[in-house]
Amino acid sequence: xxxxxxxxxxxxxxxxxxxxxxxxxxxxxxxxxxxxxxxxxxxxxxxxxxxxxxxxxxxxxxxxxxxxxxxxxxxxxxxxxxxxxxxxxxxxxxxxxxxxxxxxxxxxxxxxxxxxxxxxxxxxxxxxxxxxxxxxxxxxxxxxxxxxxxxxxxxxxxxxxxxxxxxxxxxxxxxxxxxxxxxxxxxxxxxxxxxxxxxxxxxxxxxxxxxxxxxxxxxxxxxxxxxxxxxxxxxxxxxxxxxxxxxxxxxxxxxxxxxxxxxxxxxxxxxxxxxxxxxxxxxxxxxxxxxxxxxxxxxxxxxxxxxxxxxxxxxxxxxxxxxxxxxxxxxxxxxxxxxxxxxxxxxxxxxxxxxxxxxxxxxxxxxxxxxxxxxxxxxxxxxxxxxxxxxxxxxxxxxxxxxxxxxxxxxxxxxxxxxxxxxxxxxxxxxxxxxxxxxxxxxxxxxxxxxxxxxxxxxxxxxxxxxxxxxxxxxxxxxxxxxxxxxxxxxxxxxxxxxxxxxxxxxxxxxxxxxxxxxxxxxxxxxxxxxxxxxxxxxxxxxxxxxxxxxxxxxxxxxxxxxxxxxxxxxxxxxxxxxxxxxxxxxxxxxxxxxxxxxxxxxxxxxxxxxxxxxxxxxxxxxxxxxxxxxxxxxxxxxxxxxxxxxxxxxxxxxxxxxxxxxxxxxxxxxxxxxxxxxxxxxxxxxxxxxxxxxxxxxxxxxxxxxxxxxxxxxxxxxxxxxxxxxxxxxxxxxxxxxxxxxxxxxxxxxxxxxxxxxxxxxxxxxxxxxxxxxxxxxxxxxxxxxxxxxxxxxxxxxx
DNA sequence: CTTTCGGCG
DNA sequence: AAGGCGCCGAAAG
Numbered sequence: 111x112x113x114x115x116x117x118x119x120x121x122x123x124x125x126x127x128x129x130x131x132x133x134x135x136x137x138x139x140x141x142x143x144x145x146x147x148x149x150x151x152x153x154x155x156x157x158x159x160x161x162x163x164x165x166x167x168x169x170x171x172x173x174x175x176x177x178x179x180x181x182x183x184x185x186x187x188x189x190x191x192x193x194x195x196x197x198x199x200x201x202x203x204x205x206x207x208x209x210x211x212x213x214x215x216x217x218x219x220x221x222x223x224x225x226x227x228x229x230x231x232x233x234x235x236x237x238x239x240x241x242x243x244x245x246x247x248x249x250x251x252x253x254x255x256x257x258x259x260x261x262x263x264x265x266x267x268x269x270x271x272x273x274x275x276x277x278x279x280x281x282x283x284x285x286x287x288x289x290x291x292x293x294x295x296x297x298x299x300x301x302x303x304x305x306x307x308x309x310x311x312x313x314x315x316x317x318x319x320x321x322x323x324x325x326x327x328x329x330x331x332x333x334x335x336x337x338x339x340x341x342x343x344x345x346x347x348x349x350x351x352x353x354x355x356x357x358x359x360x361x362x363x364x365x366x367x368x369x370x371x372x373x374x375x376x377x378x379x380x381x382x383x384x385x386x387x388x389x390x391x392x393x394x395x396x397x398x399x400x401x402x403x404x405x406x407x408x409x410x411x412x413x414x415x416x417x418x419x420x421x422x423x424x425x426x427x428x429x430x431x432x433x434x435x436x437x438x439x440x441x442x443x444x445x446x447x448x449x450x451x452x453x454x455x456x457x458x459x460x461x462x463x464x465x466x467x468x469x470x471x472x473x474x475x476x477x478x479x480x481x482x483x484x485x486x487x488x489x490x491x492x493x494x495x496x497x498x499x500x501x502x503x504x505x506x507x508x509x510x511x512x513x514x515x516x517x518x519x520x521x522x523x524x525x526x527x528x529x530x531x532x533x534x535x536x537x538x539x540x541x542x543x544x545x546x547x548x549x550x551x552x553x554x555x556x557x558x559x560x561x562x563x564x565x566x567x568x569x570x571x572x573x574x575x576x577x578x579x580x581x582x583x584x585x586x587x588x589x590x591x592x593x594x595x596x597x598x599x600x601x602x603x604x605x606x607x608x609x610x611x612x613x614x615x616x617x618x619x620x621x622x623x624x625x626x627x628x629x630x631x632x633x634x635x636x637x638x639x640x641x642x643x644x645x646x647x648x649x650x651x652x653x654x655x656x657x658x659x660x661x662x663x664x665x666x667x668x669x670x671x672x673x674x675x676x677x678x679x680x681x682x683x684x685x686x687x688x689x690x691x692x693x694x695x696x697x698x699x700x701x702x703x704x705x706x707x708x709x710x711x712x713x714x715x716x717x718x719x720x721x722x723x724x725x726x727x728x729x730x731x732x733x734x735x736x737x738x739x740x741x742x743x744x745x746x747x748x749x750x751x752x753x754x755x756x757x758x759x760x761x762x763x764x765x766x767x768x769x770x771x772x773x774x775x776x777x778x779x780x781x782x783x784x785x786x787x788x789x790x791x792x793x794x795x796x797x798x799x800x801x802x803x804x805x806x807x808x809x810x811x812x813x814x815x816x817x818x819x820x821x822x823x824x825x826x827x828x829x830x831x832x833x834x835x836x837x838x839x840x841x842x843x844x845x846x847x848x849x850x851x852x853x854x855x856x857x858x859x860x861x862x863x864x865x866x867x868x869x870x871x872x873x874x875x876x877x878x879x880x881x882x883x884x885x886x887x888x889x890x891x892x893x894x895x896x897x898x899x900x901x902x903x904x905x906x907x908x909x910x
Numbered sequence: 911c912t913t914t915c916g917g918c919g
Numbered sequence: 920a921a922g923g924c925g926c927c928g929a930a931a932g
Contacts, residue, residue: 160923170915221919263919417917447930478925514911530912569925574911 163524171419175426178445182427185444194440197455201439204459209374210396212464213272213349216371216379217252217356219265219364220388251359255352260466266383268376270466271352278347287344288355291362353391374401377462380414401460402661405432413457432458433660471575475510476518477501478569483522485562487555494551497570498544505572511536511581513574515546519554520567529554536576543572 247267252259256269278286345355353370360368371382372393378401385392394404409430411421427445429435435442436458443451456462477500484490494517505511515537516530529550537543547570555563 167915265919415917419916449929472927473929474927476926480924516912526914528913532911567924571926 159523171422175423178423179426181445182441185441189444190440193443197439197443197451200452200455201459204455204461205398208398208459208461209464210398210401211272212270212374213275213396214373214376214379214464214466215255215269215271215349215353215356216373216376216383217267217269217360218369218371218383218387219360220367220369221265247360247363251356251363255356256466258466258468260468268379268466269356271349275347275349275352278352281347283344286346286351286355287342288358288362289342350391350393353393357389357391375460375462375464376466377414377457378404378460381408381412384412399661405458405460406660408432410435410457415453416457432460436660471577472508472510473575474512474571474573475501475504475508476516476569476571477504478518478567480520480567483564483566484568485564487563490551490555490563490565490568491548493568494547494570495540495544497568498547499540501570501572502538502540502543505538510572510575511538512572513537513576514572515543515550516571516573517547517550517554518567518569518571519551519563519565522564522566524566526567527554532574536574537572543570 248259248261252261252267252269255271255274259267259269261267343358345351345358349372353372357368357370360366367389369383369387369389370391371379371385372391373379373382374394374396378394381404382392382394394400410416410424410432411418413432416424424430424435427438427441429438435454439451439455439458442454445451446454477497479493479497481493484493513534513536514530514532516528518526518528520526531546531550533546537546
């Protein structure tokens with residue numbers, strides 16, 4: 111880190127020297143006109159302003175890293191062990207759901223190389239290069255392989271060719287034959303010539319390898335077809351051949367080459383397309399080992415979604431490759447948010463979306479512009495209006511209305527500020543947006559007064575969109591409901607509270623952050639008490655960290671799920687022998703053991719455990735070596751052996767994985783859909799959905815985590831005797847006091863779409879999530895995005 | 911909810 | 920060829 115500072119400083123000095131040099135020039139060359147020099151100096155200062163800001167940003171990242179490292183130092187061996195167990199349980203679940211049956215293709219136009227060619231050969235500029243190339247291939251070529259293919263920007267696209275591959279098997283050869291256009295060879299200049307020459311040479315005449323699975327092309331067909339055969343090519347039926355065909359047709363059409371990746375999911379496909387770029391392709395065969403092998407030494411930076419900051423942070427933890435990412439999974443689960451570490455886990459296992467879901471509803475829309483300094487309020491306001499106008503136009507195209515307007519400003523020092531304001535009624539038109547934006551701008555101008563606000567960028571964003579349901583109900587039911595609420599008290603379960611309060615409170619369910627975050631926070635308080643020997647974990651986690659073991663290691667974790675032997679085992683926490691046929695009991699024992707260490711946690715957690723039913727239906731096989739190791743570790747501890755080194759260096763140990771599935775515990779929020787996916791529970795969930803939130807309102811300790819997580823409270827299906835239930839949607843009194851039927855009515859009343867959506871996704875929704883969605887739809891608060899993510903894929907699996 | 915950040919093409 | 924730009928979603932506070 112010191113090195114970095116040095117580099118930065120010297121670069122700064124260079125900048126100064128440069129400017130001094132310019133001054134010398136100025137003195138020496140009197141003929142040079144003032145303006146030009148001023149301009150150069152301006153550029154230089156602009157550069158340094160920019161650079162200064164880059165340095166600042168870099169230091170902020172360094173601080174983040176420092177903070178993370180401090181957090182890491184405080185992690186105890188017990189915490190790490192527990193995390194390891196939990197993460198590994200998840201790993202097994204993920205493995206079990208691994209889907210290798212899709213064939214996803216990622217096509218990436220070699221635009222950059224085209225640009226280089228163009229630079230070298232200005233004659234080629236006439237060509238309608240990438241202009242609309244992808245949207246054209248939209249229709250003309252790609253759709254033949256996947257009618258639902260997904261263009262990503264102008265120069266790349268995903269295709270799911272699974273179905274095409276099946277159909278193609280029955281295709282006659284002629285349907286797979288394509289004629290080589292000779293037009294391309296007429297291109298003037300060496301490039302036109304080179305390209306077609308390259309193609310002919312490499313892909314047709316002299317490289318049978320490229321058509322390895324099309325035997326017919328090579329021999330007899332050549333003879334049969336006579337002259338035309340010289341100009342045609344037949345592609346085989348394998349995925350590779352399909353993609354070659356696509357790339358061939360793209361090149362014929364656009365004169366541009368494309369690279370492609372073939373893999374069982376989008377993430378891998380994208381990484382594959384990068385492999386043999388330009389003008390190449392790569393395939394990961396649909397086998398688990400092939401996937402893991404591909405990832406083994408792959409730098410995490412290659413993964414979509416991992417940018418330079420994440421790379422740097424992980425590097426600070428000694429993580430550079432994907433296998434290292436896997437090895438450190440336990441540590442990562444303690445250091446990062448749940449979304450992040452789960453994403454890391456998906457990456458390291460090579461999991462991603464196996465189908466091309468059209469991206470969900472957009473959550474915001476914005477427009478912004480960079481310009482040379484603007485410092486008069488007048489100009490700034492008119493610019494602001496202009497942006498609002500543009501944005502309003504775009505919003506209208508998609509029929510969107512939002513509640514939050516955000517103004518973004520970048521001053522001449524490259525410092526970015528955003529100011530947001532959320533209004534009660536939604537905005538969509540230029541005027542509506544501007545009304546909000548101008549106030550934000552105004553207060554920013556005021557804040558620097560009497561100095562002028564010197565900006566180089568301004569942007570306006572609208573977010574917090576209304577859903578369809580809301581648009582419908584906004585004016586009608588909800589408003590009337592809210593209005594009338596004061597008069598008649600629609601939900602009189604707690605007459606002393608206004609409905610406003612009711613909903614506000616409900617929407618504040620405090621479960622941001624991961625399970626680990628919460629538990630970590632709790633443990634932080636009594637860490638001193640519970641960790642008599644901070645370095646306990648060193649030997650427990652002996653880890654050679656070699657990537658060769660990566661494949662083996664993940665295998666071990668999963669192998670366990672198939673083993674159901676072992677009736678006696680040693681508790682990995684207290685090291686006492688336990689014998690039982692009842693796995694649930696064993697799990698409970700370990701849970702208790704683990705949590706005994708975390709004094710204050712214990713009560714809550716064991717309460718949670720005892721009410722959980724997702725016990726794995728298999729028994730772990732614990733190898734003796736593991737037990738030995740644990741016991742050795744124990745004796746070391748007792749002997750007071752000091753290993754003060756940081757635990758993370760050896761946090762991952764294949765042995766520890768062998769007991770991964772013992773712990774059934776997981777907070778419901780992060781609970782994956784068990785393969786049991788038991789209908790009964792889901793039914794119960796649905797029934798609980800509404801009664802629960804009503805009954806919650808009666809509870810004093812409403813805000814407590816256990817309740818919002820929905821772990822222990824029982825379903826009460828009957829409202830109190832004297833309550834009158836008023837449907838919050840249609841605002842009519844309901845005769846029934848049975849909450850189930852009341853809820854059914856509300857179901858009907860509310861837009862079905864939402865309910866249906868919830869039902870479809872209920873596998874991955876917890877009660878809390880359901881309630882959140884409900885509350886959101888109910889109260890009209892849509893500022894939060896959907897929290898449900900497909901459990902079979904990363905939280906952020908596809909780049910936009 | 912507001913503000914900042916990370917990442918992508 | 921590298922980095923600025925416009926945009927989005929999500930983390931952080």
